[in-house]
Amino acid sequence: MLGELTGTAIANILQSQVTGRLACTDGDQPYITPVTYAYDGNYIYGQTNEGKKLDILRRNPKVCFEVDVMTDMRNWRSVIVFGLFEELEGAEATAARELLFDRVYPLSTSSTIHPHEHEVSGTIDDGTRIKTALYRVKILEVTGRFEK
Numbered sequence: 001m002l003g004e005l006t007g008t009a010i011a012n013i014l015q016s017q018v019t020g021r022l023a024c025t026d027g028d029q030p031y032i033t034p035v036t037y038a039y040d041g042n043y044i045y046g047q048t049n050e051g052k053k054l055d056i057l058r059r060n061p062k063v064c065f066e067v068d069v070m071t072d073m074r075n076w077r078s079v080i081v082f083g084l085f086e087e088l089e090g091a092e093a094t095a096a097r098e099l100l101f102d103r104v105y106p107l108s109t110s111s112t113i114h115p116h117e118h119e120v121s122g123t124i125d126d127g128t129r130i131k132t133a134l135y136r137v138k139i140l141e142v143t144g145r146f147e148k
Helices: 007-016 052-059 090-107
Strands: 002-004 019-025 030-036 043-048 062-072 075-088 133-147
Touching: 007 062, 007 075, 007 133, 019 052, 030 043, 030 052, 043 090, 052 075, 075 090, 090 133
Parallel strands: none
Antiparallel strands: 002 133, 019 030, 019 062, 043 133, 062 075, 075 133
């Protein structure tokens, strides 16, 4: 059976997941990329470095964000958020980073848990975990569908 998710089910999916897909466009070509995120009930928060995605988002803040939960081809839930990209600075960026890290990093598995499966040469560099730009997506509209 196909159906539409309730507002509560949509919020539960956004809160329970930590990876989604952020879509943006430069007006000519759509661009979509997987992102790690946190949801606080009002906004989607993320971080990124300088590059193509951030260039596009700064020029055109209209975005689409998608999250799904899939058990199998006949048992899935999907949420689509339509919103506006907002780059954060100062205290807002600091608060966003804390929210994001508090939500995402407890779920990380250390490469030292199973050293035989994760051979690492040299020192481990966590520098890429902290990105230069913090942002949020202001949610304008949200839809959700499911099959079960």
